[in-house]
Amino acid sequence: MTALQVDTLCKSFGGVRAVDEVSFTLGETELLALIGPNGAGKSTCFNMLNGQIRPDVGTIRLFGRDITGTPPRAVWRLGVGRTFQITATFGSMTVMENVQVALLSHHRRLRALIPYAGALYRDEAMALLDLVGMADQAARACGTLAYGDLKRLELAVALANEPRVLLMDEPTAGMAPQERVQLMRLTADIVRDKGVSVLFTEHDMDVVFGHADRVMVLDRGRLVAEGTPSEVRANAEVQQIYLGSGALYGAEASA
Incomplete structure (x- = not known):
């Protein structure tokens, strides 16, 4: 079944x-990467998918x-979670x-029982924090957290509405290499265990080719390549976009 279908988006x-004119599909329980150089249109595309910008x-x-x-x-209420390039906590x-704030909104109690809000949904919140290793x-104030921990917290917040689709805009930006691997392994586990479909943008090609089921490439607003990680890595046009010539992560241009 198709989780997300995008047709001729402009x-x-x-x-x-x-x-x-971007068109693509996101399958159920698929981990789909959207990559491209700065200014390719990735964030604009994301912002249309979750309603921040009207196409x-x-x-x-x-x-x-x-x-x-x-x-x-x-x-969000229809089951789409979102994380951002710059953490929003x-x-x-x-x-x-x-x-808890995200859970209060999910349960439509954001304006109810405000004096007692701190006592609500503590078990659910702790379960989500345990899921992301936080x-x-x-009990720590967010202002004291390292950036990698903020990214994990933002993922917990994004999961508070039990999403069927999760949009992750550069989820590992600003993280150390080992933290990047850990976060994407966690994301892959969530896809498998909770049946969530994930669309993510990313600049780290190790993250993309190591974890995505399928990869799409944007350049100057247009979708120029799509396929498995190995297919996209061997695509001559993709290599030209990223490197100007030669191979991308070991794939020969003639492959």
Whole structure:
């Protein structure tokens, strides 16, 4: 079954076509990478998928339902989680409280029982923190966390609405190499164990080729290549985009 279907998505800013007739599908329990150089249109594409930007042209379907132009909060309630290039957490709150806020929203109790909010959904929050390896830091203020820990916390927050689709915009940006591997292994486990479909952007090619089931390549707003990691790695046009010539991570240009 198709989790996400995108057809001829377009978005322009002034005279610049940031996303140009992009079409693709995300399968159930698939880990799909969207890569490309800076300015290729990856974040603009993501922002249309979760409703932050309305496309000029094109349709977005979530499990067959047209969600084109649906506001972000409504998209979230339909089962789409999102992480960002720059972490979006409440620095003055504790790790636990950040997850509790997301759970309060998920359960539609964000405005109810505010004086008692700290006592609500603690077990659910702790379970999510345990899932991402942050349970032992539940009482720490977010403002004191290392950046890699903030990335893991943001993943826990993104999972609070029990998403069927998870959009991860450069999930390992700013992390140490070992932390990157650990986070993507965790993401792959979530795909397998919880049945979540994941679309992620990434600049680290080791992360992409080591974990993605399938890879798409954007360049100047257009989708120029798509396939398995080995197929994309051996694609001459992709090699030209990234390196100017030669091989990309060991794949010969003539392959």
